Amino acid sequence: MLIKNIKLLVGILPQGVTRLSGEDMNRLNTIENAYILLENGLIKEFGQMAQCPDYKGETINAMGKMVFPSFCDSHTHIVFAGSREGEFLDKINGLSYEEIAKRGGGILNSARKLHETSEDELYAQALRRLKMVIGFGTGALEIKSGYGLSTEDELKMLRVIRRLSQTTSATIKATFLGAHAFPQEYKNGREDEYVDLVCNEMLPKVAAEGLADFVDVFCDKGFFTVDQTARILEAAQKYGIRGKIHANELDFSGGVQVGVRYNALSVDHLEASGENEIEALKNSETMPTGLPGCSFFLNLPYAPLKKMINSGLSVALATDYNPGSTPSGNMKMVLSLACIKMRLTPAQAINAATINGAYALGLSHSHGSITAGKVANLFITKEIPSVEYIPYSYTEPIVDTVILKGEIYK
Numbered sequence: 212m213l214i215k216n217i218k219l220l221v222g223i224l225p226q227g228v229t230r231l232s233g234e235d236m237n238r239l240n241t242i243e244n245a246y247i248l249l250e251n252g253l254i255k256e257f258g259q260m261a262q263c264p265d266y267k268g269e270t271i272n273a274m275g276k277m278v279f280p281s282f283c284d285s286h287t288h289i290v291f292a293g294s295r296e297g298e299f300l301d302k303i304n305g306l307s308y309e310e311i312a313k314r315g316g317g318i319l320n321s322a323r324k325l326h327e328t329s330e331d332e333l334y335a336q337a338l339r340r341l342k343m344v345i346g347f348g349t350g351a352l353e354i355k356s357g358y359g360l361s362t363e364d365e366l367k368m369l370r371v372i373r374r375l376s377q378t379t380s381a382t383i384k385a386t387f388l389g390a391h392a393f394p395q396e397y398k399n400g401r402e403d404e405y406v407d408l409v410c411n412e413m414l415p416k417v418a419a420e421g422l423a424d425f426v427d428v429f430c431d432k433g434f435f436t437v438d439q440t441a442r443i444l445e446a447a448q449k450y451g452i453r454g455k456i457h458a459n460e461l462d463f464s465g466g467v468q469v470g471v472r473y474n475a476l477s478v479d480h481l482e483a484s485g486e487n488e489i490e491a492l493k494n495s496e497t498m499p500t501g502l503p504g505c506s507f508f509l510n511l512p513y514a515p516l517k518k519m520i521n522s523g524l525s526v527a528l529a530t531d532y533n534p535g536s537t538p539s540g541n542m543k544m545v546l547s548l549a550c551i552k553m554r555l556t557p558a559q560a561i562n563a564a565t566i567n568g569a570y571a572l573g574l575s576h577s578h579g580s581i582t583a584g585k586v587a588n589l590f591i592t593k594e595i596p597s598v599e600y601i602p603y604s605y606t607e608p609i610v611d612t613v614i615l616k617g618e619i620y621k
């Protein structure tokens with residue numbers, strides 16, 4: 212397929228760049244009046260229209276439109292049952308996320324619903340959400356378990372994720388999040404027994420079926436401690452499974468430090484982060500990932516991503532799409548929140564949502580930029596005046612055509 216007369220081709224990187232850090236995050240490489248040629252699901256070549264090859268196959272005229280690499284959403288929970296707008300009302304009436312969780316709401320509420328929902332029904336619900344987020348421009352995403360909280364239901368969720376990845380052309384990575392919350396019967400003193408269950412029963416089964424690329428722990432106040440997180444990361448290491456940690460959402464939990472200590476691929480949330488967390492992340496291979504949709508929905512502080520970038524770090528952005536803290540999977544909205552609330556520039560936000568998101572998915576060799584040889588996951592915009600217009604026009608849909616693996620999706 213050839214896409215020609217592209218007003219602006221955005222997000223070009225040389226081969227071998229795995230993530231952008233510090234000042235480099237503010238640079239977006241572009242070509243005006245460009246073409247891009249896709250072959251066998253990959254990006255074959257691109258350049259200025261003056262050099263456009265004479266191609267006779269399927270051709271799209273993108274006059275007035277821009278082409279971007281698809282968003283890489285490195286943190287989602289899109290497999291869940293039903294929704295939780297009842298808690299939305301509780302929050303409006305003044306209850307905090309932790310108070311709702313303490314009353315058996317929150318994650319345990321979703322776990323109850325998931326337990327009662329068949330695998331087929333879960334798949335159908337998640338597929339609807341997946342199609343929606345692909346329409347928003349996402350071409351690769353991570354999906355977590357974590358609403359099972361029993362061996363059987365965690366496996367059920369992971370099988371649904373596997374089925375989603377087998378039946379769509381988006382690229383999907385699966386994360387085992389058995390340590391998302393303590394089931395009611397393990398609260399009040401038996402918490403470590405639940406960690407035993409995660410390490411000694413769930414993880415071996417998940418690994419034996421090859422159901423997870425990563426492991427996650429909700430390391431935070433009222434949830435899993437640093438020691439419990441370390442135990443789970445250590446157990447996962449034996450299977451060669453790296454961590455992607457829910458860290459520092461509710462408190463300075465030590466989640467960032469323990470994540471870095473075990474070479475987690477990413478530490479996510481970071482609403483409660485300061486100098487110590489930034490120091491811990493320097494010279495590490497761990498990608499700090501902001502989830503501004505969660506801050507927006509829960510009225511939490513925003514993670515200090517700008518400060519992290521100014522300290523020379525890389526940062527990624529993801530949606531956190533889930534029924535409790537972020538019922539939205541729209542990466543464009545994430546860009547807007549990152550610009551408006553975190554003061555990232557549009558270039559920083561776009562790099563965080565593409566190449567650095569790909570890094571946090573373990574996919575930056577194949578996704579996240581316009582690079583010859585990478586998977587041809589891209590989107591063509593509607594006619595828009597500038598790159599900055601995308602986060603600025605914060606509710607206007609800007610995706611015109613989605614291309615996954617070199618083919619038009621929709």
Ligand code: NIG
Pocket residue numbers: 317318321429457460505531533534535536537
């Ligand atoms: O990333 N913080 C932990 N987990 C989810 C929320 C889960 C829920 O409330 O259902 C999150 O925000």
Ligand code: FE
Pocket residue numbers: 286287288457531533
């Ligand atoms: Fe999350």
